[in-house]
Amino acid sequence: MNLDLFDSQNKPITLDMDDADVVYFPSFFSRAKSDELFEILQKTIAWRQDNITVFGKTYPQPRLTALYGNNNNPYSYSNITMHPDPFTKNLLFIKKKIEEECNVNFTSCLLNLYRDGQDSNGWHADNEKELGENPVIASVSFGEERWFHFKHKINKDLKQKILLQHGSLLIMQGKTQECWLHQIPKTKKITDPRINLTFRVIR
Template structure:
């Protein structure tokens, strides 16, 4: 498995200028003409759930809907939750195959997030759980409302970068990115339409 993406499509991704990181942004991964139908299928066919997590000693509902799909036995634990994978469904299998042909990486699981409004969010974190291996590779696909996505360096928290993830884009984080950087999707006071985010992963 390659440590860095081997994009085989004709238009090249942008490599972000983050120190201690390998991060790539591909704006047109999902063609605009396919986005509406893909959005509808994901909204209707995914088994969305709202889980509860512990934060500062309190149990609260996650500020978004989530789902976990993957190969049999590829469980995943984060924020005190352990997910057992639901079996692949055709729409997710198609996206996994598209990622394989685009990046050369064989992903075996995917965490989905549905941000219903601007008040749904994801706090600062790194995808560095042990089951993701020493150099996690995360492929993040965005559909629907574009949202702000923030990076901050874990040793130098004043070193930050913000970007907008538009519908149809692919953000790929590889190498030592998760060891040196955290990321978040902050809340927004603006009225926003829903966004679906799929983060494909390799569970060891």
């Protein structure tokens, strides 16, 4: 076995981005643990499809979502207000692991289930006022790999993208949400599901 190659899978990668602080851990969870967590989350999370209103038009969100937390603070975006369920045992396990890396006590987890490549998440920044200034957002991915795109809000020449692997952790902090937008684009190539969890502090 090539141990160097194996080790390099767990080394954090800092993305080359001005006005941002984004770090990626390709294999934060082992393959076996990631397989197990994907199955459990797919079956046990209270997935729902909300309607969103953007520019006065209402349509079903192109993915399923859920919100969990250790306080009752609601979270509002795109004209939706979500109320959290209490953290499950598995979510608390994941939260503890990523808190050891981030040194932040997260209050909440927003989950997304992309059923296939036709599910997506449009350009946005996680800059709601309840997240406070320069929020730390820890994003865990399980299941199918999907591209995550960034574009700078002002300098149109600045772009970045990363393939979010099964069991990976992406930490966005500093001025990332103030200065950049992100999206998960649709893709015809993918027919299998992906689950994403973003841990946040919601005040």
